[in-house]
Amino acid sequence: MSRRGREDEETAGERQSRRRTSWQHRDTSSLSPAQMDERDTYFRFAEDMIQKSVELLPIISSLLMNLTSYYAIIQQWSSIGSTVSANVVSRAREKMIQCKAAFDNMTLLLVWIKSYAQIALLHVEDLTFFSRRPHRFPDECYRTIESISSHQCYSWFGVDQHQLQALYRHWRIPQHFRARSSRHRFEGEACFIIFMYHMIKGSPFTEMSLIFGGDPRKMSPMFEAMVNHMYETFYHKISGTSMNQWIPQHLDLCRELMYNALSRGAIEETVYDNDGNPVDVDLLLHHFDFDSFRPFGVMDDFAIRTATPGGSTSRRQGFTDDIQRVFYSGYFKDHGLKVQVVYLPMGLIGSVYVTELRQNDNGVQNMSGLNDYLLTLLRGRLVGGLLPALYVDGIFANLPTILPRYRNPTPEQHLMNMRMASLRQIIEHVFGDHRTRFRIFWTPQYLYIFNQGVKIRRMALVSFFILNCYYCINGGRCAKFQQVPPTLEEYIPLDEELLPPPAVNLGQIWDYGQPLYN
Numbered sequence: 001m002s003r004r005g006r007e008d009e010e011t012a013g014e015r016q017s018r019r020r021t022s023w024q025h026r027d028t029s030s031l032s033p034a035q036m037d038e039r040d041t042y043f044r045f046a047e048d049m050i051q052k053s054v055e056l057l058p059i060i061s062s063l064l065m066n067l068t069s070y071y072a073i074i075q076q077w078s079s080i081g082s083t084v085s086a087n088v089v090s091r092a093r094e095k096m097i098q099c100k101a102a103f104d105n106m107t108l109l110l111v112w113i114k115s116y117a118q119i120a121l122l123h124v125e126d127l128t129f130f131s132r133r134p135h136r137f138p139d140e141c142y143r144t145i146e147s148i149s150s151h152q153c154y155s156w157f158g159v160d161q162h163q164l165q166a167l168y169r170h171w172r173i174p175q176h177f178r179a180r181s182s183r184h185r186f187e188g189e190a191c192f193i194i195f196m197y198h199m200i201k202g203s204p205f206t207e208m209s210l211i212f213g214g215d216p217r218k219m220s221p222m223f224e225a226m227v228n229h230m231y232e233t234f235y236h237k238i239s240g241t242s243m244n245q246w247i248p249q250h251l252d253l254c255r256e257l258m259y260n261a262l263s264r265g266a267i268e269e270t271v272y273d274n275d276g277n278p279v280d281v282d283l284l285l286h287h288f289d290f291d292s293f294r295p296f297g298v299m300d301d302f303a304i305r306t307a308t309p310g311g312s313t314s315r316r317q318g319f320t321d322d323i324q325r326v327f328y329s330g331y332f333k334d335h336g337l338k339v340q341v342v343y344l345p346m347g348l349i350g351s352v353y354v355t356e357l358r359q360n361d362n363g364v365q366n367m368s369g370l371n372d373y374l375l376t377l378l379r380g381r382l383v384g385g386l387l388p389a390l391y392v393d394g395i396f397a398n399l400p401t402i403l404p405r406y407r408n409p410t411p412e413q414h415l416m417n418m419r420m421a422s423l424r425q426i427i428e429h430v431f432g433d434h435r436t437r438f439r440i441f442w443t444p445q446y447l448y449i450f451n452q453g454v455k456i457r458r459m460a461l462v463s464f465f466i467l468n469c470y471y472c473i474n475g476g477r478c479a480k481f482q483q484v485p486p487t488l489e490e491y492i493p494l495d496e497e498l499l500p501p502p503a504v505n506l507g508q509i510w511d512y513g514q515p516l517y518n
Helices: 003-007 033-080 086-128 150-157 161-170 188-201 205-212 216-237 251-264 313-317 361-368 370-377 411-423 426-437 453-474 477-481
Strands: 011-014 129-132 176-178 185-187 267-272 278-284 295-305 334-344 348-356 389-391
Touching: 033 086, 086 129, 150 161, 150 188, 161 188, 161 453, 176 188, 176 216, 185 188, 185 216, 188 205, 188 216, 188 453, 205 216, 216 453, 251 295, 251 411, 251 477, 295 361, 295 426, 334 361, 334 426, 334 453, 348 361, 348 453, 361 370, 426 453, 426 477
Parallel strands: 295 389
Antiparallel strands: 011 129, 176 185, 267 278, 295 334, 334 348
């Protein structure tokens, strides 16, 4: 019989303890030690209730005998007539009424105890035997872009149908995907829609099956196939050598956009008296020298929280290092990944690097090799005798292509710090766009970094690439610089030859979910 035929039949059996079941077969039919104790507790409770009900039976029987005797005596007295006084008859009737009330109460107590025993036995039965009924999922629907209405398309994905078609075309979705862990074959367009909905809405697959129909267990390999396709196809569009597309060709444009945004604003200086009342307000206008203006973009780090890698990981897997500590940040007091993001004022994210949350910002920059990479790109492009640089906050070290806020500044550098601090907030808005756009990262307890670390890291990297695509379609934060972002055709041309991602060694002990042994 085929596997599909077995799934359509109802199966039953007796549950086994997990201690007697190998971990490969520990499904819903096996009982944990806590469930075994619970079953024994309910069984003992049912036995106690049945014993109590048996103890009540002699009392109820004696009450029934007394009630029958009182009734027979009263009937006999009624037939005799006036030989028995009315006072004796009334007292006998009162005794009969009291006996009947006691009988009714004891009968109710017996029924109540038996009901509790029956409920406990039903629970014991549920924990002893299992019955699997075939799953009946809705028919598959909304698996093509044409089948989705305009309202649904904008509500689900934030774009219209033509823009969704453009994303599908420029992302080079193949006609079919084949799952790596099985032999299932999926339609490329269906995988694209499932992937987009799960990334943006963050809904579990069981809930998505009510919308798109089909088996939710098949949506996970569909989603994973799309993540791998996006990572392996567009890695160098968001990480690696992604800055080659914009720098140094648009270096002067980026510098000019930041310079103009910096020069358009003013600093309001307010003088207060001793009582805290404003006395004088001045607007400080300062024009910086463009020939020595080095910043061409901003950079900062972003935290993505994930689930804890596991309480007994080292003990179970035999690792000598503490896996939890690798991904734990004392600053955030949580586990997760850290993302280094470079934003260019022309409207796109220039580069992204993902590592563990434990690293500080300087450590992430050193691991990414961004400074060395920019030294190669900007060779010979001097500005006032120095190389152009990314503006960062004060925690970063001062490097040839990394410019933190000035320490012990001159009056002019102090004004520069104040104006650039306001301008650097643009990257915080980008982080807000990412958090708002992709709700899948709203539930870190489902981002299992221990068992699915490679997948979670790729999801984080791919999400920033998708955010870039949305900036190309809907516009982005570059309105602050009075600039229009590149179009989707300029960002990912259809005829461009894309390079595969490099094979990165993530460590000898821990490889984001893939343990390596010496």
